[in-house]
Amino acid sequence: MATASPDLSALVADPYSTYARLREAGPVHRVTGPDGLPVWIVTRYADVRQLLADPRLSLDKAHRLPGNYPGFTLPPALDLNLLNMDPPDHTRIRHLVTKAFTPGRVEEMRPGIQALADQLLDGVAGRGRADLVAEFAAPLPITVICDLLGVPHDSRLDFRAWTDALVAPDPSNPGAAKKAVAAMLTYFPQLIADKRRVPGDDLLTDLIDVRDDGDKLTEDELTSLAFLILVAGYENTVQLIGTAVLALLDHPVQLAALRDNPAKIDDAVEEFARYDGPALLAIRRFPTEDVEVCGVTIPAGETVMLSLASANRDPDRFPGPDRLDLARREGGHLALGHGIHYCVGAPLARLETQIAVSSLLRRFPALELDVPRDQLRWRPSMRARGLIALPVRF
Template structure:
């Protein structure tokens, strides 16, 4: 913003009156708060992260897209900041090393080194080879449903698809899979985790991954954990802590995010019958529909925190060096300056450069796989049960601001 003389005016924030408070459970779960933030994004405003730290909240599409690609913005926190945040969240001291320097918070050179080891596993070509397995899995799950009865599309469909696909890709044994959901839910929360549930969940996650890596070293399989363990041993491109941390991130992201992506897609189509009919009758266009569903109300509302490596000016606000930045992807995806009629779900929308998978060097490596799983899940269900309908109050089961749907009861015919 400029004054009448054309000089830039820098706005200062009153940090005692934040507009975006992730430390407040009511803000996190309030649907009206979410609609305000998604439907009327502010350029930059003062906020508070879940650990109580001040954060510069950025919501406009162009600013969010630009900062994703800005070399002055780093995913790597200033010294000690991330460790302090993890301690505040209740991560046990002996496990901090596995959660402090993950692929999502590494310095750029380390991020590129580790990212190069997994890109091939999630490439578009690899996803094509996985499609028959995903389709077969969806068919098997649908076979188990009573055509004349009811089902829960989260527990009976979205969760088993996301869990099975990522666990088979990585090489997580069947016996460990059911535990991951509870472990992940105890950790991936925007409010302070339960101090009773979190430590055993994290210990279970780490112990399981360590045992899996040890087992794959003895008896390698055709899976990503075996490949990463071999690379670690033969080339030294991954140390042991990085290897464990990488597997933890991949399991969490592949299970939790995809499960919510599929569930939210079903919820929003079931509550928009005209859009559901378009997807059901035009399955060849489901990929476009998935992009719109991700834009409209995908599971990723916010990116991981970023930090200013040097002072950065955004819409007249100077973010100081080491200032924490929160990019609100959900608001950017609903910015009326970028998307026509953004609060309308339109599965035929063609101009749709949504930012749900981030952008730049940290673009989600699993984007193609997540899209394929969601697309196949939708097409398979609607082809098998074209009359599927929600049998619960949409307000009761619907998502809150930063919470996805936990159940989705439907009648199949």
């Protein structure tokens, strides 16, 4: 089924209405992407979930036919990561990563994350107002991920700027993304060399040392993994914290219910992720053979985008999908993926969001927006869903 391209400004300002129209019109649409190249968009929950785990849809760009959207392109030293590979390489590297990135390590981080959240809130408490993105939601995960990787303190502001430039490029500064890539290509190999010389109690040192029957990560694999962990670990969490807080401010009854019963925060975070998750679309995929979806044939080598945002608002899976419901019984959202490419950092993103939202509600019982709702600005991206700023008073 071919359709007119969804307008980028509409996808930024109101993606859920736009995807609802696509979903109602049909399960699969061939559209023109922002770069002028064709893309297939899949919109319904059952199809998106199935295709996320379908081995015929490859993440390896070697399967892309020329003339189709390639996705984000990076130099090999940054591109050789889990978002661009299939088994057996994906299986090998993910297994090595998960040996170091365990739930136990994440849980050990809880006291430190809580102390950091409290410290950040201490810094704004006396003013009675703050931008929760710049002063809370962003510094929390960038500090956590840099602590996890063992990044020195004097590099951390650079990391945040590099990540922002890559994920949501500023149209007025077109060279920022290239500069960020060049900076990372210089920085990460040096950081890895430093860790080899002076090992630390951090994930990057673990990744350097991890072995499995003699197998270990190559230099490019190490560099790419450090890059991926930084970008994904920071970007997804900062956006999820911001949209979670906004969702509560938009739904005061739900906010009051969570404040009265803070033990429900784990379930609440799952609903925040379903309701307004950080990724509108999963990473692009390329069929290794023709794939049929609801009677529509997607040819091998063309680009497929699976809409996580649309799937998570599909009324066939989630009754009343446009309503935030912290007591929702239907689980199984796809905000963090599904199948072998499920987000390896999901436990950390959940923990940080749980701590951030709980701490904020406990500290500031009179929290409210400090600007009219329609003045909030969103990042100019059809892939990453996030607020530029979230001004509040308390």
